[in-house]
Amino acid sequence: DGGITQSPKYLFRKEGQNVTLSCEQNLNHDAMYWYRQDPGQGLRLIYYSQIVNDFQKGDIAEGYSVSREKKESFPLTVTSAQKNPTAFYLCASSIVAGALDGELFFGEGSRLTVL
Amino acid sequence: AQSVAQPEDQVNVAEGNPLTVKCTYSVSGNPYLFWYVQYPNRGLQFLLKYITGDNLVKGSYGFEAEFNKSQTSFHLKKPSALVSDSALYFCAVRDSSDSNYQLIWGAGTKLIIKP
Numbered sequence: 218d219g220g221i222t223q224s225p226k227y228l229f230r231k232e233g234q235n236v237t238l239s240c241e242q243n244l245n246h247d248a249m250y251w252y253r254q255d256p257g258q259g260l261r262l263i264y265y266s267q268i269v270n271d272f273q274k275g276d277i278a279e280g281y282s283v284s285r286e287k288k289e290s291f292p293l294t295v296t297s298a299q300k301n302p303t304a305f306y307l308c309a310s311s312i313v314a315g316a317l318d319g320e321l322f323f324g325e326g327s328r329l330t331v332l
Numbered sequence: 333a334q335s336v337a338q339p340e341d342q343v344n345v346a347e348g349n350p351l352t353v354k355c356t357y358s359v360s361g362n363p364y365l366f367w368y369v370q371y372p373n374r375g376l377q378f379l380l381k382y383i384t385g386d387n388l389v390k391g392s393y394g395f396e397a398e399f400n401k402s403q404t405s406f407h408l409k410k411p412s413a414l415v416s417d418s419a420l421y422f423c424a425v426r427d428s429s430d431s432n433y434q435l436i437w438g439a440g441t442k443l444i445i446k447p
Contacts, residue, residue: 257341257440258440259336259437259438260376260435262434265434305373309375309376317426317428317433318383320378321378321435323377324375326374326375
């Protein structure tokens with residue numbers, strides 16, 4: 218079945234360590250996104266990519282990095298510079314980046330806990 | 333400034349009764365409006381969208397939403413609630429005048445359907 222696969226579902230990290238969250242899609246979508254979700258808040262955009270080898274910062278990019286070497290893959294690295302990384306991370310995709318009417322398709326999320 | 337408001341953190345409804353989850357928005361251009369649902373520890377699922385045309389939009393799982401331009405609202409409704417409708421609901425908007433085409437998210441409303 219087509220969809221978005223995020224891994225791992227749960228991840229624990231010690232302070233000072235970098236961690237990479239995987240996001241793979243087989244929907245042939247051009248655009249991919251990373252969001253952060255905290256309790257009681259809406260989704261906040263970390264990074265997005267409209268095309269391979271190109272990505273842009275979202276509202277809360279500090280302490281995060283991404284790459285888009287393949288259309289199917291958009292991994293997110295949470296670096297030690299991120300002050301409060303404990304959160305639920307959601308990867309999403311859409312068919313065409315600039316389509317105003319395009320809905321997002323989401324993965325199941327990755328819950329990161331910093332010990 | 334672009335914004336989305338979901339004025340109720342939580343809505344409680346008895347099974348079988350009609351439900352409404354409220355959403356108001358503020359954009360400069362034309363709004364493109366979306367509703368998503370999130371079950372615990374899962375990703376978001378698309379429910380429905382308003383782009384243009386009829387103000388009443390029908391979506392998945394028997395949900396519908398009414399676009400009201402004068403009140404800048406896009407409330408989610410269902411004639412008869414099911415216990416399985418209990419979840420977190422998010423309203424989102426894109427602004428046609430925003431060159432970044434990014435979604436603006438509400439904070440979410442927790443819907444609890446009691447048997």
